[in-house]
Amino acid sequence: GAVVSQHPSRVICKSGTSVKIECRSLDFQATTMFWYRQFPKKSLMLMATSNEGSKATYEQGVEKDKFLINHASLTLSTLTVTSAHPEDSSFYICSASRVPTGELFFGEGSRLTVL
Amino acid sequence: LAKTTQPISMDSYEGQEVNITCSHNNIATNDYITWYQQFPSQGPRFIIQGYKTKVTNEVASLFIPADRKSSTLSLPRVSLSDTAVYYCLVGSLGTSYDKVIFGPGTSLSVIP
Numbered sequence: 537g538a539v540v541s542q543h544p545s546r547v548i549c550k551s552g553t554s555v556k557i558e559c560r561s562l563d564f565q566a567t568t569m570f571w572y573r574q575f576p577k578k579s580l581m582l583m584a585t586s587n588e589g590s591k592a593t594y595e596q597g598v599e600k601d602k603f604l605i606n607h608a609s610l611t612l613s614t615l616t617v618t619s620a621h622p623e624d625s626s627f628y629i630c631s632a633s634r635v636p637t638g639e640l641f642f643g644e645g646s647r648l649t650v651l
Numbered sequence: 652l653a654k655t656t657q658p659i660s661m662d663s664y665e666g667q668e669v670n671i672t673c674s675h676n677n678i679a680t681n682d683y684i685t686w687y688q689q690f691p692s693q694g695p696r697f698i699i700q701g702y703k704t705k706v707t708n709e710v711a712s713l714f715i716p717a718d719r720k721s722s723t724l725s726l727p728r729v730s731l732s733d734t735a736v737y738y739c740l741v742g743s744l745g746t747s748y749d750k751v752i753f754g755p756g757t758s759l760s761v762i763p
Contacts, residue, residue: 542694570751579738580695580753629694631751638743640685640751642694 542643559630565610566632660758673739681743
């Protein structure tokens with residue numbers, strides 16, 4: 537079946553540094569990818585919708601300058617948490633919509649801990 | 652996407668059948684209904700998808716009444732490993748989704 541890979545699965549960084557999380561669709565093309573944030577025992581919260589070759593669409597309340605999203609190819613989207621602070625610690629999940637069926641596949645998530 | 656409503660939590664004993672119902676009163680003509688399972692610290696995993704009537708695969712069945720305003724995920728003979736959060740999503744298939752919004756999901760606890 538289709539696979540979406542996220543890397544790294546876990547990352548620990550110091551406050552003030554930037555962290556990049558990659559989301560790859562391994563065996564299909566994805567014109568649209570979604571980035572989510574999930575707090576403990578809560579549902580997934582949509583952060584932004586990423587379309588290949590264009591700027592991401594951010595949900596209300598999500599800081600564009602803090603969470604930089606790039607979708608440069610049909611198989612890769614990246615989320616960069618800039619100048620990370622402890623409150624950015626969370627579980628980040630991406631999903632990819634397969635062309636042309638639109639089926640959604642999710643990555644395994646990336647656990648970010650900011651010290 | 653159509654807003655969905657599910658029970659927040661459910662408990663079940665091992666070996667029982669579990670039915671989780673999702674309400675989606677504003678479902679559109681082109682919308683499909685998809686259920687996902689999520690374990691702690693993992694991404695959601697696809698369970699089943701349907702448009703109308705009944706769909707069955709190796710792990711679950713999905714029942715959708717004629718008005719499509721609700722759907723029921725049926726898990727036969729649950730085991731401890733089925734303890735997870737189950738999400739119902741409603742949206743149209745196509746070349747891309749406009750948005751994919753998750754509701755709170757249903758936390759299923761399977762008891763020995």
